[in-house]
Amino acid sequence: MSTVTAILRKKKNSQGLFPLAIRVTKNRKSSYIYTGFNIAENQWDDQKRIVKKNHPNSRRLNNLLLSKMAKISDTVLEVESDSKSTSVSYIKQRIQKGGDTNFFDLAQKHIQTLIRRNQHHQAKTEEGRIKVLKEFSKTTTLPFENITESFLYRFKSYLLGDKKLSERTVVNYLILIRTTFNIAIRDEVIDRDIYPFGRGKVTIRIPESDKVGLNKDEIIKLESLNLESLAKKHALNVWLFSFYLAGIRVGDVLRLKWGDITDGRLNYRMSKNKKLVSLKMPEKALQILDGYKTSDIKKNDFIFPELKKAKLNDSKDVTRKIQTATRKFNRHLSKVATLAKIDKSISMHIARHSFGYISGAKIPIQMLQKLYRHSSITTTVNYQSNFIHNEEDEALDVVLKF
Structure with missing residues (x-):
């Protein structure tokens, strides 16, 4: 009672x-x-x-x-x-009134918050995950108390087995559910005693990702290609430009304008964390830009053409065009890899991994932190640990030399 x-x-x-x-x-x-x-x-x-x-x-x-x-x-x-x-x-x-006690309603509020922050790509991804959760639960009104540890383990098995998703992708689903629970607890919609995550309950462990970059010889192969297809050549130019500047993210590359380059330096604000970046323009990057210069370019003109027709006051439209361009680039880069006889998968994001792989132990970790614009040096150390294996290799050789 x-x-x-x-x-x-x-x-x-x-x-x-x-x-x-x-x-x-x-x-x-x-x-x-x-x-x-x-x-x-x-x-x-x-x-x-x-x-x-x-x-x-x-x-x-x-x-x-x-x-x-x-x-x-x-x-x-x-x-x-x-x-x-x-x-x-x-x-x-x-x-409670307003429907917030339904998990899906509160999850939708979380998605709306992402949209207000102009994180349209993440919002769209989260919407897709919510759709899958609705398919699994076979309902559109899912009370928080129904999302028990048993429910989560069954959902995880469903994602791995029926949906054939990777462990890393499944973790993203669990993080979304945990985030929605935390919002509900913060807003006092639910009590913490039904929280299904934490010690002794469902724990979320992010599996190590397999970051593969191109080596120096493979980069040289790409630089030496003589491509007849303008679309493939353009995709490779954007990729190399990103690589030459420490792996600038494709969204930032496409947002660059001619006015961002002054006195031989590139000055721009990262879209991910809004940090200001100033980098010396390498000679190889300048050579790429020469192929895009016209006699009537203005400071506010985009360097690369993908956003020239974007509605710049509509962040959703800008995000959509960047995503479309990235998919197009990746398709062409896959074919470029075949032409260069490189058996690694090449995508726009691999440019960043390739810079990390080649820099290896050549550059002090503090300088890499500045180039990557990581807030914490721990992030840089963890990132570079995917590419630096000198100590492990030497230790293995020491043991086996007998």
């Missing part, structure tokens, strides 16, 4: 006031529904559970509390008449 009580929560806000709330308790576990009103501590009668008369709107607030408690009590009775084993978190879900 649940109890419904009006209380003053001891969580003081910046004005020194405390929130009025309704506490629902069952099996010694409590959940709170907030009224949206805050009062001073001396304006609350803790014995009578009412707002004291020294508050100017005490009558209205007390009427509000009575009204809310009546509605909550009705919901509690309704829920418990259906199932005596219902948890307090589920009772709160039924009480």
